[in-house]
Structure formats: C-alpha cells, structure tokens
Amino acid sequence: MSSKAATHEIKFTKLFINGEFVDSISGNTFETIDPATEEVLATVAEGRAEDVDLAVKAAREAFDNGPWPRLSGEARRKIMLKFADLIDENADELATLEVIDGGKLFGPVRYFEVGISSETFRYFAGAADKIRGATLKMSSNIQAYTLREPIGVVGHIIPWNGPAYMFATKVAPALAAGCTMVIKPAETTPLTVLFFAHLSKLAGVPDGVINVVNGFGKTAGAAISSHMDIDAVTFTGSTEVGRTVMHAAAASNLKPVSLELGGKSPFIVFDDADVDKAAELALMGNLMNKGEMCVAGSRIFVQEGIYDVFVKKLEAMVKAWPMGDPFDLATRHGPQNNKQQYEKILSCIEHGKKEGATLVTGGKPIGKKGYYIEPTLFTDVTDDMTIAKEEIFGPVISVLKFKTIEEVIKRANATKYGLTSGVMTKNIDTANTVSRSIRAGAVWVNCYIALDRDAPHGGYKMSGFGREQGLEALEHYLQVKTVATPIYDSPWL
Structure with missing residues (x-):
C-alpha cells in the first residue's frame, strides 16, 4: 500500500x-x-x-x-x-x-x-x-x-x-x-x-x-x-x-x-484536420481517467490521406504517456478501478489480437500488484471486431480508416450506442453535415470531452x-x- x-x-x-x-x-x-x-x-x-x-x-x-x-x-x-x-x-x-x-x-x-x-x-x-x-x-x-x-x-x-x-x-x-x-x-x-x-x-x-x-x-x-x-x-x-x-x-x-x-463514440478525423491537435485530442479522449469514461472516443476514424501520419503521431504519444503512482502529479495513467474491470479490459485486448487487429503498442498488465494496464493502441481495426463494437471502458484505442464523408457517417452510426462524438475538420460544411447526421447526444467539433455544467448531457x-x-x-x-x-x-x- x-x-x-x-x-x-x-x-x-x-x-x-x-x-x-x-x-x-x-x-x-x-x-x-x-x-x-x-x-x-x-x-x-x-x-x-x-x-x-x-x-x-x-x-x-x-x-x-x-x-x-x-x-x-x-x-x-x-x-x-x-x-x-x-x-x-x-x-x-x-x-x-x-x-x-x-x-x-x-x-x-x-x-x-x-x-x-x-x-x-x-x-x-x-x-x-x-x-x-x-x-x-x-x-x-x-x-x-x-x-x-x-x-x-x-x-x-x-x-x-x-x-x-x-x-x-x-x-x-x-x-x-x-x-x-x-x-x-x-x-x-x-x-x-x-x-x-x-x-x-x-x-x-x-x-x-x-x-x-x-x-x-x-x-x-x-x-x-x-x-x-x-x-x-x-x-x-x-x-x-x-x-x-x-x-x-x-x-x-x-x-x-x-x-x-454506455458509449462507443466515433472520433472522426478528416484529411484537412490539424493532425497534431487531432492526435492530442484522440489521446486524451481515450486515455484520460485510464479510459474509464462513457464518453471515450474509442472508435477513431481517420481519412485515408492522413491515416499513416496520424497513426505515427498517436503511437509516439501513447508510448510517452506517463504511468505510475496516482499521487505523483507527473503521472497521467493510474490503475483500473477494480479487478473485474481489469480482467475485462485484458480480455478485450486478446479479442483484438485474435480477430486480426494490429497491436501497435501496449496491451500488457504492469507490475505484480495493482490493476495497471499499459495504454494500448490497435490499428487495422474493422467495424466487425469486438474492440470496435463493444464498450471496453479502459485504455484501449482503435483506429479505423475511411475514404468519404458518406461512408464515415454510415459507419459512425452503425452502433447500438449514441452518447457522444467528435469531428476534426477545417471545413465548416463538413462539420455541419456530420453534426447534423451523427445520432448522438453530443457532437464536439475540433474539441473533445467538452462537458460543462451548462451543457445538457445524455x-x-x-x-x-x-x-x-x-x-x-x-x-x-x-x-x-x-x-x-x-x-x-x-x-x-
């Protein structure tokens, strides 16, 4: 202790x-x-x-x-x-x-x-x-x-x-x-x-x-x-x-x-987005509070033109995410809340590997005591995989590739959940179209986890x-x- x-x-x-x-x-x-x-x-x-x-x-x-x-x-x-x-x-x-x-x-x-x-x-x-x-x-x-x-x-x-x-x-x-x-x-x-x-x-x-x-x-x-x-x-x-x-x-x-x-929120990054900002928000939207967030943007859809660049930036950020003592102010990643959740997250990671997603980094428990799990990044994720369908409620990030706005809207809505969503783009027409089309209680444009006491949430x-x-x-x-x-x-x- x-x-x-x-x-x-x-x-x-x-x-x-x-x-x-x-x-x-x-x-x-x-x-x-x-x-x-x-x-x-x-x-x-x-x-x-x-x-x-x-x-x-x-x-x-x-x-x-x-x-x-x-x-x-x-x-x-x-x-x-x-x-x-x-x-x-x-x-x-x-x-x-x-x-x-x-x-x-x-x-x-x-x-x-x-x-x-x-x-x-x-x-x-x-x-x-x-x-x-x-x-x-x-x-x-x-x-x-x-x-x-x-x-x-x-x-x-x-x-x-x-x-x-x-x-x-x-x-x-x-x-x-x-x-x-x-x-x-x-x-x-x-x-x-x-x-x-x-x-x-x-x-x-x-x-x-x-x-x-x-x-x-x-x-x-x-x-x-x-x-x-x-x-x-x-x-x-x-x-x-x-x-x-x-x-x-x-x-x-x-x-x-x-x-x-629950939620399985889409975080959609278009080719014209600020890639550095998008990667930073994707990181925070998945790893804050060890990923134990109903609003986690755990389905990251990235347009094919910037997919590889985005993944490289996000990988570097995930690997640098500081883990350790929760009382240390430099720590950004602590233990999962309880043993049952810890075991569920590890099981989901195994599903991701078995179903063909590419494990880029993380995926393992840390230490001999405490419910610590490495921040985990998967790429080459498809919509039918368990990690893309089920709420994990842990530090597991899935990146999916898309081509067109029509395609990503359809795929983003192809879920039983509809809690939150994120859109990264510099095009106001794209932002407006996606905001009107996503079936979720919140759409955050060029920001994420924009919760506030004055903003209704559900x-x-x-x-x-x-x-x-x-x-x-x-x-x-x-x-x-x-x-x-x-x-x-x-x-x-």
Missing part, C-alpha cells in the same frame, strides 16, 4: 440515514480495495433492502413533512452555496479518497474534478430560486397557470468512475428542485459519497433529505429501483444494468427513469435517455401541475 493510503484516516464507513451514520440492520459489511495495491482500505457497512426501506422512510418524511421542499428557493440556494464552499475547503480529502478508493489521479481530481463538483452545486443553487410556471391563455372562460413542483423522493445510483463528479451532477439539481433522496454509491467506491454526506450535514441540509446506502447492485440498487415509495430514479452505468433498473421501475410504481449509459439509442447538466437536468426532478379556475363575471358567459 502506498504511504498515503496506509496512513490516511478513513472517517466514514457506515450508512447515512436521517442525518446519522449507522450500521446496517444485518450488521453485514464488505471491503473496499485500493486498486493501486489490491489491499483493503476499509470495511464498509453493507446496506440491503431493509436499509433502503429505512432510508426511503426518512426521505419520505423529510419530503412530506420536512422543511426542504417548503423552503424558499433563496433559502435552498444559500445552503447549497455553503455545501459548495465545504467541497472546496475539503478538496484535498475528497481527492485523496478518489485516488485510494478508485484509482484516479490526485492532480486532475484535486485541481479539476473537485472544482467542477463545487461549481455544479453553485450553478444549480442559482436555479433554486428561479423555478417558475406559466400563465395560460385558455380558449374559454377559464384562467389557468402551471406550477412546477418537486417530484418527491429520488433514488440516485452512482457509478464508480467518477463518484465526486457524479454525486454533484445528480444531487445538486435534485436539491435545487426541492427533492429528497436515497443515494447508492458503487460498491467499489463508497468513500467519497459518504464524505459528501458528512459535508451535507455541515452545510445545513436537513436530516432525511440526503441518505446514503452502500451496497451491491443486486440488493441495494435493486431495492431502490423497485421501491414503491421512490418517485423517480437516476442511474449512470452500463446499458445492461440500465435495462434492469428500467424494468424494475416499470414493474413497481412506473416511476420515471433517467439513464446515462444519449441516443442504447446510451440512455434524459439529460444531466444544464437547466434541462431540473426537468427530471420537477413535475408540472395545471391549476384552472373559472372567471364567473366574464361577459362571455
């Missing part, structure tokens, strides 16, 4: 229900592992259906009878701004937890992701006192208006690849809307979310508004998805599990679902539905009520 992980005090390992850290009803626990060393970090309380039920009761009481939904938007805004300040004040702690529990890199988390999290709270705090309805012009002697009211108790199921960022993305708009909630962090990364729960109490969020139940998808996650007293659920993760969440929600109380699922097809970030994110946590009254003294009666 690294010296920082070995000496770091982990303060919160229980469930957080109704404003208190408590043991699970069963007393069961599970271990959370440092992916850099494969050693146990902490033993964490394991919540199951009965614990979810307690958390839901607390959230329901807080919604039906507590102050949070009844506070003015201004009052909610002030508490959320305090929450944001506390996130910034505890940036070192949050970043450390993300490193030792999830294998993320200290520098990017400390100086980028934690700041995004706090600014997301500030963004939605600014919306809390601006939620309004509309006055309707009716066609008869009726006057009417709409109210936009919080939907109620929300279940959030958070993925392991970015716990801090995803906590803010889901919790901040729900709080702004006036909802209460039950949150299940991923079983491999519970520590960051538990620390956020602690900060919520310090910020003045009333008891019962935020509840956290650690546990596994098949027990705690399933209980949230199917609970009759949860009014809406959000899930970020794999398409397979998203389908299960949706089925459980439909089979219970028909609760609305927002799903941000997928087409089997990448899910619903939008996070942007003011559109509030819609999942609000419902519209129409209030109509007659005008009895109308001259038209």
Whole structure:
C-alpha cells in the first residue's frame, strides 16, 4: 500500500440515514480495495433492502413533512452555496479518497474534478430560486397557470468512475428542485459519497433529505429501483444494468427513469484536420481517467490521406504517456478501478489480437500488484471486431480508416450506442453535415470531452435517455401541475 493510503484516516464507513451514520440492520459489511495495491482500505457497512426501506422512510418524511421542499428557493440556494464552499475547503480529502478508493489521479481530481463538483452545486443553487410556471391563455372562460413542483423522493445510483463528479451532477439539481433522496454509491467506491454526506450535514441540509446506502447492485440498487415509495430514479452505468433498473421501475410504481449509459463514440478525423491537435485530442479522449469514461472516443476514424501520419503521431504519444503512482502529479495513467474491470479490459485486448487487429503498442498488465494496464493502441481495426463494437471502458484505442464523408457517417452510426462524438475538420460544411447526421447526444467539433455544467448531457439509442447538466437536468426532478379556475363575471358567459 502506498504511504498515503496506509496512513490516511478513513472517517466514514457506515450508512447515512436521517442525518446519522449507522450500521446496517444485518450488521453485514464488505471491503473496499485500493486498486493501486489490491489491499483493503476499509470495511464498509453493507446496506440491503431493509436499509433502503429505512432510508426511503426518512426521505419520505423529510419530503412530506420536512422543511426542504417548503423552503424558499433563496433559502435552498444559500445552503447549497455553503455545501459548495465545504467541497472546496475539503478538496484535498475528497481527492485523496478518489485516488485510494478508485484509482484516479490526485492532480486532475484535486485541481479539476473537485472544482467542477463545487461549481455544479453553485450553478444549480442559482436555479433554486428561479423555478417558475406559466400563465395560460385558455380558449374559454377559464384562467389557468402551471406550477412546477418537486417530484418527491429520488433514488440516485452512482457509478464508480467518477463518484465526486457524479454525486454533484445528480444531487445538486435534485436539491435545487426541492427533492429528497436515497443515494447508492458503487460498491467499489463508497468513500467519497459518504464524505459528501458528512459535508451535507455541515452545510445545513436537513436530516432525511440526503441518505446514503452502500451496497451491491443486486440488493441495494435493486431495492431502490423497485421501491414503491421512490418517485423517480437516476442511474449512470452500463446499458445492461440500465435495462434492469428500467424494468424494475416499470414493474413497481412506473416511476420515471433517467439513464446515462454506455458509449462507443466515433472520433472522426478528416484529411484537412490539424493532425497534431487531432492526435492530442484522440489521446486524451481515450486515455484520460485510464479510459474509464462513457464518453471515450474509442472508435477513431481517420481519412485515408492522413491515416499513416496520424497513426505515427498517436503511437509516439501513447508510448510517452506517463504511468505510475496516482499521487505523483507527473503521472497521467493510474490503475483500473477494480479487478473485474481489469480482467475485462485484458480480455478485450486478446479479442483484438485474435480477430486480426494490429497491436501497435501496449496491451500488457504492469507490475505484480495493482490493476495497471499499459495504454494500448490497435490499428487495422474493422467495424466487425469486438474492440470496435463493444464498450471496453479502459485504455484501449482503435483506429479505423475511411475514404468519404458518406461512408464515415454510415459507419459512425452503425452502433447500438449514441452518447457522444467528435469531428476534426477545417471545413465548416463538413462539420455541419456530420453534426447534423451523427445520432448522438453530443457532437464536439475540433474539441473533445467538452462537458460543462451548462451543457445538457445524455444519449441516443442504447446510451440512455434524459439529460444531466444544464437547466434541462431540473426537468427530471420537477413535475408540472395545471391549476384552472373559472372567471364567473366574464361577459362571455
């Protein structure tokens, strides 16, 4: 175990229900592992259906009878701004937890992701006192208006690849809307979310508004998805599990679902693109966060005129990508999040080799301890190969060759996914044509991973539905009520 992980005090390992850290009803626990060393970090309380039920009761009481939904938007805004300040004040702690529990890199988390999290709270705090309805012009002697009211108790199921960022993305708009909630962090990364729960109490969020139940998808996650007293659920993760969440929600109380699922995003480089910039963005779009990104541009389509030059530049960059201790600010590549994901990535690499792709560099595990895999580059990849069809969620880059714009549009869309995409070109007509033709929730032109709190994010097809970030994110946590009254003294009666 690294010296920082070995000496770091982990303060919160229980469930957080109704404003208190408590043991699970069963007393069961599970271990959370440092992916850099494969050693146990902490033993964490394991919540199951009965614990979810307690958390839901607390959230329901807080919604039906507590102050949070009844506070003015201004009052909610002030508490959320305090929450944001506390996130910034505890940036070192949050970043450390993300490193030792999830294998993320200290520098990017400390100086980028934690700041995004706090600014997301500030963004939605600014919306809390601006939620309004509309006055309707009716066609008869009726006057009417709409109210936009919080939907109620929300279940959030958070993925392991970015716990801090995803906590803010889901919790901040729900709080702004006036909802209460039950949150299940991923079983491999519970520590960051538990620390956020602690900060919520310090910020003045009333008891019962935020509840956290650690546990596994098949027990705690399933209980949230199917609970009759949860009014809406959000899930970020794999398409397979998203389908299960949706089925459980439909089979219970028909609760609305927002799903941000997998991706196999095309990154299209045309002959006229700036090759150096394209290679740099392709590298970042695949190797940032060890490739554990749903938005990874893992199908790189390069037009034949610059294919060889592009591959040479990208190969040099991949080979120079610094690997090592996640706490070292010079490191750009740390361990994969967990053993299961580590083994899946290695299996996908073997599929690539067996199916005829050319392994240019990488492809091997690193060291005897920790879930480290070399950044991997394949060329001569065809559309029918496993590495070109399936989401790998790891540091594996596939480069494919194309001739014409019509061809690449067709091939880019030939996937069950539709989350994001990238286009590199100096031709505005090409950029506009591709942007209008790609079936994905985002098209990034001459940039990549252009995520922002003001830009709605979500997928087409089997990448899910619903939008996070942007003011559109509030819609999942609000419902519209129409209030109509007659005008009895109308001259038209």
